[in-house]
Structures are given as C-alpha cells and as structure tokens.
Amino acid sequence: MSKKERAVAKRKKKWDGISNFFRANSIWMLMYCTGCCAIELPQAMTSKYDMERLGMGPMATPRQADVILVTGYLSVKTLRRVIYAYEQMGEPKYLVAFGPCTINGGIYYDAHPVIKSLDQYLPIDVYIAGCMPKPEAVMNGFQDLIDMIKRKEANGWRKYQENKEWYRENQIHALGELRIKDEFHE
Amino acid sequence: MKEVKLFVGPQHPGMHGNASIHMYVDGDIINRAYLLPGMLHRGFEKSMEKRTWMNNIALIPRICVPEPDTNEMVYAMNIEALANIEVPERAHWIRMLVLELARLAIHLMAFGGCGGPTGLYTAMYWAQADRDGILELFEEISGQRIYHMYIVAGGVRKDLPKGIEKKIIAYIDDLEARLPDYEELVLNNPSIRKRLVDNIILPKEVVWELGVTGIGMRSATGEPYDLRKVTPYARYDKVEFDVPTATYSDAQTRMTLKYLEMYQTIRIIRQVLDMMPKGKVRAKVDDGSALRWKVPAGQVYSAVEASRGEYGYYTVSTGELMPYRVAVRGASFPQGLLGLEKYLPGHRIDDAPLWFDTMGICSPEIDR
Amino acid sequence: MNNIIKEFVDNVTAKFELMGVDYPADLQVSLDFDQRDIHNALAYIKGAGWTQMSLLTCVDWIADNEFQLVFILFNWKNGVRLQVRTRIDRDKPVFTTITNIYPGAQYYERDVHEFFGVEFEGNPDSYKQLFLENWDDIPPLRKDFDAIAYSDRKYPARKYKANFSTEAGESK
Numbered sequence: 001m002s003k004k005e006r007a008v009a010k011r012k013k014k015w016d017g018i019s020n021f022f023r024a025n026s027i028w029m030l031m032y033c034t035g036c037c038a039i040e041l042p043q044a045m046t047s048k049y050d051m052e053r054l055g056m057g058p059m060a061t062p063r064q065a066d067v068i069l070v071t072g073y074l075s076v077k078t079l080r081r082v083i084y085a086y087e088q089m090g091e092p093k094y095l096v097a098f099g100p101c102t103i104n105g106g107i108y109y110d111a112h113p114v115i116k117s118l119d120q121y122l123p124i125d126v127y128i129a130g131c132m133p134k135p136e137a138v139m140n141g142f143q144d145l146i147d148m149i150k151r152k153e154a155n156g157w158r159k160y161q162e163n164k165e166w167y168r169e170n171q172i173h174a175l176g177e178l179r180i181k182d183e184f185h186e
Numbered sequence: 187m188k189e190v191k192l193f194v195g196p197q198h199p200g201m202h203g204n205a206s207i208h209m210y211v212d213g214d215i216i217n218r219a220y221l222l223p224g225m226l227h228r229g230f231e232k233s234m235e236k237r238t239w240m241n242n243i244a245l246i247p248r249i250c251v252p253e254p255d256t257n258e259m260v261y262a263m264n265i266e267a268l269a270n271i272e273v274p275e276r277a278h279w280i281r282m283l284v285l286e287l288a289r290l291a292i293h294l295m296a297f298g299g300c301g302g303p304t305g306l307y308t309a310m311y312w313a314q315a316d317r318d319g320i321l322e323l324f325e326e327i328s329g330q331r332i333y334h335m336y337i338v339a340g341g342v343r344k345d346l347p348k349g350i351e352k353k354i355i356a357y358i359d360d361l362e363a364r365l366p367d368y369e370e371l372v373l374n375n376p377s378i379r380k381r382l383v384d385n386i387i388l389p390k391e392v393v394w395e396l397g398v399t400g401i402g403m404r405s406a407t408g409e410p411y412d413l414r415k416v417t418p419y420a421r422y423d424k425v426e427f428d429v430p431t432a433t434y435s436d437a438q439t440r441m442t443l444k445y446l447e448m449y450q451t452i453r454i455i456r457q458v459l460d461m462m463p464k465g466k467v468r469a470k471v472d473d474g475s476a477l478r479w480k481v482p483a484g485q486v487y488s489a490v491e492a493s494r495g496e497y498g499y500y501t502v503s504t505g506e507l508m509p510y511r512v513a514v515r516g517a518s519f520p521q522g523l524l525g526l527e528k529y530l531p532g533h534r535i536d537d538a539p540l541w542f543d544t545m546g547i548c549s550p551e552i553d554r
Numbered sequence: 555m556n557n558i559i560k561e562f563v564d565n566v567t568a569k570f571e572l573m574g575v576d577y578p579a580d581l582q583v584s585l586d587f588d589q590r591d592i593h594n595a596l597a598y599i600k601g602a603g604w605t606q607m608s609l610l611t612c613v614d615w616i617a618d619n620e621f622q623l624v625f626i627l628f629n630w631k632n633g634v635r636l637q638v639r640t641r642i643d644r645d646k647p648v649f650t651t652i653t654n655i656y657p658g659a660q661y662y663e664r665d666v667h668e669f670f671g672v673e674f675e676g677n678p679d680s681y682k683q684l685f686l687e688n689w690d691d692i693p694p695l696r697k698d699f700d701a702i703a704y705s706d707r708k709y710p711a712r713k714y715k716a717n718f719s720t721e722a723g724e725s726k
Contacts, residue, residue: 078225104712110702112704116710224684268578411630484578511613513613
C-alpha cells in the first residue's frame with residue numbers, strides 16, 4: 001500500500017466514523033410490517049414509548065429508508081417482496097428481525113408457506129426476542145442497533161454485497177423465482 | 187386518458203396490514219380494484235390438523251392479530267358443543283369481560299387507523315395511548331399483552347387477579363370521560379368529515395349479496411343484526427345493551443357506529459363486573475392428561491360477533507387426538523375481497539385505506 | 555324456536571331426498587344432500603330466509619375417497635344456522651358453482667379450489683391462485699399433502715451446533 005493509498009484509507013475511516021455518528025442518530029425505518037409483531041410497533045411509535053426519542057422516524061419509500069423491520073414470520077409471498085424492498089434501499093441499510101419466527105420458524109416450523117430461518121435469505125443485524133416482543137424490547141433492540149452502528153458493527157449490508165451469490169442461491173431455492181408477478185387477477 | 191396499473195401495498199404507509207390492492211386508475215379515480223391477499227398466509231388450517239386439541243390453543247390467537255380473543259372463544263365453543271361440556275357460570279362472565287375489552291381495544295385502533303390516511307396523527311397518538319391501557323389490563327389478567335391464550339375449552343385458564351375490577355372500572359371511567367373528545371377530534375372534524383361523509387357508500391342490497399356482517403351490515407340495513415342479540419352466547423342474554431344501527435352506510439356512519447358501540451361495550455363491562463358471580467372458572471374436561479384428550483366425533487360451526495362481523499370456526503372431529511379439520515371464517519373475508527372489488531371502483535386512490543379502516547378489514551384472518 | 559326448526563326440516567324433507575339430519579348444537583341443523591339436489595336445495599333454502607352464506611368450505615375424507623363441501627347458512631330473522639353438506643368424488647372433484655345463488659361465494663370457491671383442488675364449473679375466476687404464489691405441489695389442505703416434508707425440502711432449517719452433552723453423548 002503506497003503512502004497515498006494509506007492516507008486515503010485513513011481519511012475514509014475517519015469519514016466513516018463521522019457519518020456513522022450521524023446515521024445512528026437519525027434512522028429512518030421503512031413503513032412496512034410483515035407479520036404479527038407489527039401490532040406492538042404503533043405502541044412503540046406513539047405517545048407511550050415514543051420512538052422519536054431515539055431519532056427514529058417512519059419513512060414511506062424504501063429508497064430513503066435506512067432500516068427495514070421484518071416483524072415476524074415471512075410467507076414466501078412476503079419474502080419475495082421483502083427482498084425486492086431490501087434491494088431497493090440505499091446503502092448502508094440495516095435489517096432488524098423480530099421474534100422466533102425469523103430465527104427458526106417459531107410456531108410455524110411445519111407450515112408450508114412460511115420460511116424457517118431468515119438469515120439464509122437476507123443478512124440480519126439485530127434480533128429482537130419475544131413472541132411478540134413488548135414495546136420495551138423493541139425499543140431496546142433499536143437502541144442496540146444504534147450502538148452497533150456507532151461501533152461500526154452493523155455490517156449486514158456489506159455481507160450481502162460480498163456473498164450475494166450465496167444469498168441468491170438460497171432465495172431461488174425457496175422461492176423458485178424472484179420476479180414478482182402481478183397477473184394473478186387477470 | 188390511459189389506464190395505469192398501480193399497486194397500493196404491501197409496502198405502503200396507508201395499508202392496514204400486509205396486503206396489497208392491485209388497481210387500475212384513470213387519473214386518481216380507481217377503475218378496477220382487486221385485493222391481493224396471501225402475504226400473511228401461514229397455513230393455519232393445515233397446522234391445526236397436526237396438533238392436539240390443547241396445543242392448538244397456542245396457535246389460534248395468531249389468526250387475527252388485533253383481536254385474538256374471538257378466536258379462542260369460537261374454538262372453545264366448538265369443543266364445548268362437541269364434547270358437551272358445561273362451562274362454569276363465572277367463566278362465562280369472565281369471557282364476556284375479555285371479549286368486550288378486546289372490542290374496545292380494536293375500536294380504538296380503528297379510530298387511530300382512521301387518523302393515519304387522513305393525516306390526523308393526533309387521533310393515532312390518542313387512540314394508541316388509550317389502547318395501551320387495555321393491553322396492560324390484559325397483561326395483568328392473562329400474562330400477555332396481545333395473545334392471551336386465556337379462553338380455553340371448559341372455561342378460562344385461571345381466575346381474574348385480585349383487585350383487577352377496580353383497575354378496569356378506573357380505566358373505563360377514564361375512557362368514557364374522554365370519548366367525547368374523540369367525537370370532537372375525528373367525527374366532527376371538518377377536515378376528516380370532508381373525507382368521510384358521503385364517501386365509500388355501501389348500498390343496502392349488497393350486504394345480502396356479499397355476506398358482509400357486523401358494522402357494515404348494521405350501518406346499511408338499519409336492523410340490529412348482532413350475533414350477541416340474535417344468538418346470544420356466553421351470558422349476553424343477561425346484560426342490557428343496545429345495538430346502534432343506521433340506514434345510510436357511508437364512511438362517517440360506520441365510524442359513528444364504532445363510536446357508539448364503544449359506549450355500549452363500556453355499559454356491558456360495568457354490568458359484567460356487577461353481576462359476575464363467584465365460583466369455579468374451569469370445568470374439568472378430561473379424565474387423564476389434557477394433551478391426550480380426544481374430543482368426541484362431530485361437525486359443528488360456532489360464531490361470535492367480532493368487531494368486524496361474524497367470526498366463526500367450522501370444526502370436524504373424528505374422535506382422534508387432533509382435529510380432523512378446522513375451517514376459519516374470517517369476519518372480513520367478504521368485505522375484504524369481493525366488497526373491495528365491487529365497491530372501491532369509482533373512488534379515489536386515497537380512499538382505499540379508508541375502506542380498509544371503516545369496514546374493519548384484518549388481513550391476517552383473510553389469509554389465515 | 556324448536557318448532558321453527560322442525561317445521562323447516564319437515565318442509566325440506568318433503569321436497570328433497572335428505573341423506574341425513576343432525577342437530578350438532580343449539581339452533582344449528584346439518585342437512586346432507588345428494589350432489590344432484592344441492593343447487594335446488596340451496597335456492598329453496600335461500601328463499602326460505604337463509605340469505606347469508608357465512609362459509610363455504612371443504613373437508614377431505616380421504617378414507618372414503620370423497621370431498622365434503624359444507625355451506626354454512628344463517629338466517630338473521632330467527633338465528634337458525636344450517637350446515638348444508640354434500641359429498642363429491644375425490645378423484646374427479648368437479649362441482650357446479652353456486653355464485654348465481656349466493657354471489658358472495660365467489661372467493662370462497664376460489665379458496666376451496668386453491669386449497670383442495672375442487673373445480674367449480676361456471677366460476678372462471680376460481681381457477682386463479684389467490685393466497686399461494688408459484689405453488690408447485692398438490693393442493694396443500696388435502697390430507698395426503700405432507701406439510702412438514704414440503705417445508706423441510708423447500709426451507710432448510712437452521713443448523714445448530716451441539717452445545718450440551720448428556721450421559722448418552724452429545725445431543726443436537
């Protein structure tokens with residue numbers, strides 16, 4: 001590594017630290033809830049727990065969002081759309097998974113339309129425990145995510161970039177086809 | 187102008203639950219609209235065939251997320267009809283208490299949900315804060331905020347905790363005092379009325395055609411068609427309450443009926459707490475282990491009045507360890523699929539979430 | 555109330571050939587019809603006041619090699635609920651649509667077609683997929699469909715490292 005390259009790397013590292021500080025303090029979460037754990041999110045967002053204390057707010061479009069919440073089980077139909085939304089998000093992006101269903105299928109371990117472990121299809125930064133997680137747990141999970149961003153440990157998106165073939169292979173295995181067809185009613 | 191194909195949802199801030207509306211629009215007027223369900227399909231009906239009668243109690247509340255207690259109630263009612271179980275008197279009253287608290291919670295959520303797509307987030311904040319009070323009561327009663335697994339075959343899982351009556355009374359006093367504020371905030375608010383009045387009308391005849399029940403039916407027909415009155419279950423025949431009705435079903439009417447129903451629910455809760463007897467809360471349903479309990483053979487359908495309409499299970503038993511078949515009638519199945527397809531066209535794109543909200547559509551129960 | 559039920563059942567028996575009548579719960583009657591009679595019977599029952607179709611579902615009696623279609627009808631005037639049932643052949647599950655009698659059945663028929671593979675003649679919409687997407691196996695609610703095997707094949711489970719041991723050795 002030449003002297004110039006080293007200087008560039010050093011600057012980049014410093015810049016990453018600064019940008020991570022700002023990222024961690026203003027997180028936009030994608031307004032998309034996939035499963036039942038979403039029912040506790042309104043509580044976490046509104047008066048009682050007030051997510052905006054952490055600098056988090058809802059965002060309508062994936063392109064402007066930083067974090068996607070996978071709230072609970074994923075049927076294959078949803079997984080197809082979650083992958084679609086996740087790939088639209090600008091980097092860096094984070095994924096928070098709720099409940100046991102995203103770890104090993106939870107109560108739906110034997111259900112034909114529900115996937116078992118989400119980390120084979122998308123990289124996960126934070127798991128939140130509980131079926132369903134209480135708002136306190138949700139807030140705690142978000143705080144963990146913020147700390148991880150500050151410590152530069154929330155690198156799921158890098159993992160996805162580097163191992164894209166592996167993820168793609170798993171996705172195809174479960175879904176058959178990634179493209180979303182919209183002709184069901186025609 | 188050219189017709190444009192447009193998806194609203196599943197990733198959309200105005201969608202109630204994980205569902206999608208596939209619509210063809212001309213400008214912002216919807217020409218045709220279809221619901222795309224199945225994002226929350228979990229194959230419950232299949233999973234239930236692979237679990238014992240008692241194990242299923244953990245599974246069923248998850249069919250309808252915002253109002254899980256109706257699931258437990260119909261499942262328990264079916265088993266009790268099949269096995270001829272006499273439910274203790276106190277358990278009936280506790281069940282009514284739980285069901286009415288849940289109804290209160292989901293009506294509050296509907297008020298909050300109405301605030302979302304109309305841009306009035308104050309309603310959302312108020313309603314969710316009030317709903318949190320009910321969830322805390324539930325946590326004290328059953329141990330869980332959302333999924334209670336409290337109503338089981340033969341009664342309820344355990345007795346009410348000591349002193350909960352006082353807390354419930356304090357809560358409903360507080361809520362009742364603040365309900366007029368909701369009327370001022372949502373129902374009389376000029377900016378919301380502009381969106382709700384004379385919008386998304388459900389004509390009288392269609393109700394029969396589609397099989398829409400609940401608020402949708404009562405707001406159009408003007409008849410008190412409420413399962414709590416027509417076929418009283420638990421002890422609804424012992425309490426006094428009115429069923430608010432209307433003959434012109436626009437979005438405003440349906441929200442008003444929800445508002446009026448909240449008063450009736452509070453009235454029922456007060457009577458339940460007054461009239462509740464002391465005694466056992468759970469009948470013994472089996473001789474040996476509950477997990478090896480075989481429910482006698484038979485085919486039975488039970489339904490209760492959920493906040494969205496008739497919610498029922500059709501249960502088939504062959505006298506085995508596990509149910510042979512359980513079919514779920516989601517209360518919002520007719521209005522969610524066929525109703526949306528027939529009555530949304532002609533409205534604007536931003537009216538779609540209001541249809542979801544005022545008809546009370548719960549996508550997990552459509553998908554199952 | 556029992557008089558109403560009795561009178562109604564008598565009327566139905568006089569008009570149609572009933573395969574069986576049962577009273578599974580209060581205010582609930584189940585009527586079994588032959589497949590030929592079911593459409594006329596449904597039209598008659600609707601005319602008699604059972605205007606609401608609550609549910610159309612199917613039960614897979616694999617031992618008898620038959621599907622049982624169940625129509626749950628409700629009369630709001632007197633609160634009597636009917637289970638109208640009929641059995642069809644499991645190998646060739648074809649049934650004529652009832653959407654001309656109960657238009658609300660349209661999506662229920664689609665649901666039954668998707669989960670059991672029963673074909674509803676006269677309801678072209680019922681052949682489209684509704685809840686499932688890219689489904690590649692037999693209809694999932696049939697009794698011979700093994701959901702666990704399907705799930706294991708399509709969605710591999712998480713592999714755990716053995717992290718505790720018993721006297722018999724390491725356990726997974």
